[in-house]
Amino acid sequence: MPTFVYMTRCDGCGQCVDICPSDIMHIDKTLRRAYNIEPNMCWECYSCVKACPHQAIDVRGYADFAPLGHSVRVLRDEEKGTIAWRIKFRNGKKDFDLLAPITTKPWGTGIPQLADEPAPADSMRNSHLLYNEPKYIQLDKDGKDSLHTLESNGLTLKEGVYY
Amino acid sequence: MAYKTIIEDNIDVLIAGAGLGGTGAAFEARYWGKDKKIVIAEKANIDRSGAVAQGLYAINCYMGTRFGENNPEDHVRYARMDLMGMVREDLAFDMARHVDSAVHQFEDWGLPIMKDEKTGTYLREGRWQIMIHGESYKPIVAEAAKKSADKVFNRICVTHMLMDDAKENRVAGAVGFNVRTGNYHVFKAKTVIVGAGGASNIFKPRSVGEGAGRVWYAPWSSGSAYGLMIDAGAKMTQMENRIVLARFKDGYGPVGAYFLHLKTYTQNGIGEEYESKWFPALTEMVGKEYLDTENQHLSHKPIPTCLRNHAFINEVNAGRGPIHMVTMEAFQDPHLEEIGWHNFLGMTVGQAVLWAATDVDPKYENPELTTSEPYVMGSHATGCGAWCSGPEDVSPDEYFWGYNRMTTVEGMFGAGDAVGGTPHAFSSGSFTEGRLAAKAACQYIDDGKAEGIRVDQKQIDELKAKIYKPMETYTVYRNEIVAGDVNPNYINPRQGLDRLQKLMDEYCAGFGVNYMTNEKLLQIGLKKMGVFGEDLENIAAQDVHELLRAWELKHRFLTSEAVFQHTLFRKETRWPGYYYRGDAMKLDDENWHVLTVSRRDPKTGEYTMEKAPCYHLVGDEEEKQAAS
Numbered sequence: 001m002p003t004f005v006y007m008t009r010c011d012g013c014g015q016c017v018d019i020c021p022s023d024i025m026h027i028d029k030t031l032r033r034a035y036n037i038e039p040n041m042c043w044e045c046y047s048c049v050k051a052c053p054h055q056a057i058d059v060r061g062y063a064d065f066a067p068l069g070h071s072v073r074v075l076r077d078e079e080k081g082t083i084a085w086r087i088k089f090r091n092g093k094k095d096f097d098l099l100a101p102i103t104t105k106p107w108g109t110g111i112p113q114l115a116d117e118p119a120p121a122d123s124m125r126n127s128h129l130l131y132n133e134p135k136y137i138q139l140d141k142d143g144k145d146s147l148h149t150l151e152s153n154g155l156t157l158k159e160g161v162y163y
Numbered sequence: 164m165a166y167k168t169i170i171e172d173n174i175d176v177l178i179a180g181a182g183l184g185g186t187g188a189a190f191e192a193r194y195w196g197k198d199k200k201i202v203i204a205e206k207a208n209i210d211r212s213g214a215v216a217q218g219l220y221a222i223n224c225y226m227g228t229r230f231g232e233n234n235p236e237d238h239v240r241y242a243r244m245d246l247m248g249m250v251r252e253d254l255a256f257d258m259a260r261h262v263d264s265a266v267h268q269f270e271d272w273g274l275p276i277m278k279d280e281k282t283g284t285y286l287r288e289g290r291w292q293i294m295i296h297g298e299s300y301k302p303i304v305a306e307a308a309k310k311s312a313d314k315v316f317n318r319i320c321v322t323h324m325l326m327d328d329a330k331e332n333r334v335a336g337a338v339g340f341n342v343r344t345g346n347y348h349v350f351k352a353k354t355v356i357v358g359a360g361g362a363s364n365i366f367k368p369r370s371v372g373e374g375a376g377r378v379w380y381a382p383w384s385s386g387s388a389y390g391l392m393i394d395a396g397a398k399m400t401q402m403e404n405r406i407v408l409a410r411f412k413d414g415y416g417p418v419g420a421y422f423l424h425l426k427t428y429t430q431n432g433i434g435e436e437y438e439s440k441w442f443p444a445l446t447e448m449v450g451k452e453y454l455d456t457e458n459q460h461l462s463h464k465p466i467p468t469c470l471r472n473h474a475f476i477n478e479v480n481a482g483r484g485p486i487h488m489v490t491m492e493a494f495q496d497p498h499l500e501e502i503g504w505h506n507f508l509g510m511t512v513g514q515a516v517l518w519a520a521t522d523v524d525p526k527y528e529n530p531e532l533t534t535s536e537p538y539v540m541g542s543h544a545t546g547c548g549a550w551c552s553g554p555e556d557v558s559p560d561e562y563f564w565g566y567n568r569m570t571t572v573e574g575m576f577g578a579g580d581a582v583g584g585t586p587h588a589f590s591s592g593s594f595t596e597g598r599l600a601a602k603a604a605c606q607y608i609d610d611g612k613a614e615g616i617r618v619d620q621k622q623i624d625e626l627k628a629k630i631y632k633p634m635e636t637y638t639v640y641r642n643e644i645v646a647g648d649v650n651p652n653y654i655n656p657r658q659g660l661d662r663l664q665k666l667m668d669e670y671c672a673g674f675g676v677n678y679m680t681n682e683k684l685l686q687i688g689l690k691k692m693g694v695f696g697e698d699l700e701n702i703a704a705q706d707v708h709e710l711l712r713a714w715e716l717k718h719r720f721l722t723s724e725a726v727f728q729h730t731l732f733r734k735e736t737r738w739p740g741y742y743y744r745g746d747a748m749k750l751d752d753e754n755w756h757v758l759t760v761s762r763r764d765p766k767t768g769e770y771t772m773e774k775a776p777c778y779h780l781v782g783d784e785e786e787k788q789a790a791s
Contacts, residue, residue: 044513045217062374070519102299105273136264162779
């Protein structure tokens with residue numbers, strides 16, 4: 001559903017231009033406001049709608065199959081860690097809100113700075129383990145502390161039709 | 164127009180494209196390469212790029228090994244069954260034994276993963292799928308990548324690999340241009356991890372006009388993973404294995420949670436179950452090993468995705484469409500109804516918009532389904548991509564050449580859609596492959612394999628001229644006409660894309676011909692592709708944005724050419740429901756239980772095709788079956 005921009009709400013800040021994955025939100029040089037330059041390359045992903053600080057961007061369903069008169073609006077709040085939706089049907093019979101979490105932690109705080117982690121030992125380098133394994137797979141429960149291998153799982157690789 | 168040349172030198176690990184695969188690579192590379200220079204070049208903004216830009220409501224690849232749910236080989240068996248045997252099982256096993264660590268990490272990073280309150284395990288949607296509130300999945304993994312990378316170059320469309328002038332078939336970095344400033348960017352790197360995407364929009368889509376962007380896979384997935392690697396001379400595998408999706412009509416909203424969690428099911432236009440009646444004839448086509456309807460319920464094997472498509476397509480052709488998803492039962496439960504809507508909002512908002520626009524309330528009306536146009540990618544229920552080395556402790560000799568996930572071009576690695584033969588990786592598996600590639604790339608550098616790389620100025624200049632040629636073409640010929648887009652000297656990127664889509668649809672088994680092709684059609688198609696390739700030399704771009712579209716089209720073209728070559732090579736119908744070779748309508752294990760491998764000579768453009776052995780993991784289960 002291609003996006004469009006309300007003239008009176010857009011101040012040309014460019015947040016949508018910055019985020020659009022398809023490179024189709026551009027600033028109109030005369031009006032100094034954003035608009036969708038290529039609706040047929042729009043995935044209605046709502047990235048720009050969510051990023052707009054003025055709720056100036058909305059979506060009107062694709063003209064080839066979506067009738068007019070509907071609305072799906074969104075407010076994404078990183079501080080609260082939530083996303084709120086409101087869906088309105090064309091016939092007005094359905095109008096409802098939905099709320100979902102977008103994160104369980106204050107934004108970005110749960111991610112380690114790997115440069116500050118102790119360097120991997122040679123034994124780790126020479127193994128097939130990745131960072132923080134086997135902790136995350138918890139294969140160390142039985143004291144083996146290793147990854148699954150063909151041998152550990154009683155497997156061989158054979159050519160032919162096996163099914 | 165004098166665009167600047169900006170050179171980024173001394174890069175150790177360059178990540179070309181940072182979706183789930185690329186972000187995994189960037190994050191992990193820092194751990195194995197503390198003092199290495201890690202750089203990301205991304206076409207969009209990594210906070211919202213790649214196939215997961217919009218979010219996801221499920222992680223479709225999670226073993227749950229710590230909860231005793233599945234072992235890696237169980238997942239390999241599932242992928243093998245779903246792909247009619249054609250999987251690189253070494254790579255798939257390797258991905259599966261690591262994937263849980265990626266998922267548990269995501270949870271630590273703040274991704275909301277739903278829990279089963281009774282057992283404390285992750286809430287299962289199906290045997291492999293867990294449910295998440297993944298609206299911010301991509302921003303979260305992007306944050307991790309940003310913490311690890313030295314530099315992130317957003318809005319750089321990478322167009323070509325830079326090749327070593329000192330040693331044949333060794334990568335030396337990549338080049339591209341900034342889609343906003345137009346500047347030419349040269350990345351000189353010891354290794355490159357290709358994290359770019361698969362291909363949407365190479366087959367004519369069902370939607371028309373404004374709706375052409377409503378494709379199942381993201382419209383910005385321009386086949387660049389394949390375009391970049393094919394152009395560098397890498398071997399590719401399973402490029403014929405395009406995928407067709409049965410999805411909600413027009414919006415292409417996901418059906419996984421509906422089938423698995425909401426327990427909805429399909430029926431034909433007159434309210435009947437239709438799948439099973441197509442299965443006896445289908446068993447004739449593919450053999451009992453692949454579809455044994457009588458014993459299917461005993462073996463608990465799910466029906467392969469392509470075969471379910473086959474039943475769908477045939478039922479519609481028999482005049483008993485449309486196929487409906489029966490939602491009216493499940494949606495009576497308000498909790499399930501809410502999940503149904505959240506599912507769309509979390510990953511395909513457009514489907515919610517469409518139902519709001521057409522007043523479809525699935526509580527009172529069963530929505531229509533459709534089969535999509537084909538897509539070429541390597542992380543969903545299909546395994547197109549580069550022929551990559553597997554890990555030392557798993558792979559047989561034919562699958563191993565030193566570094567995990569390295570392509571046949573030295574120093575060039577892959578992750579996600581880029582790696583061939585690893586279907587069912589999805590988001591978490593792609594991220595995992597990125598991590599595996601990053602570790603291997605660091606090892607490659609530490610082993611001294613990237614010593615003595617030389618890039619001559621000549622190569623840098625030639626690539627620059629090549630990149631900007633479409634703008635040059637526009638400038639030279641634009642004023643020959645009064646106005647408009649009709650010019651006898653060039654075509655623009657949109658016109659080129661339309662031509663590609665029509666060609667692929669009609670000759671390479673698109674929806675418009677009911678997914679049917681044959682040798683004759685493929686040969687005509689290839690001839691037309693050859694001429695189209697010549698015309699692509701005369702593509703015109705009036706600005707930098709069009710230049711982006713021009714290069715996306717060129718990547719889509721290279722991808723499509725490989726699809727043609729592979730489809731022509733495999734003389735059988737391996738995946739009925741994905742596509743049909745009308746001149747070889749049966750699955751033929753005697754001749755074609757092999758992986759197809761191609762290489763396009765970068766100098767001549769000539770293709771060579773070969774068969775590679777298909778190895779399977781054999782354990783007790785297989786031994787038992789072979790004995791019976």
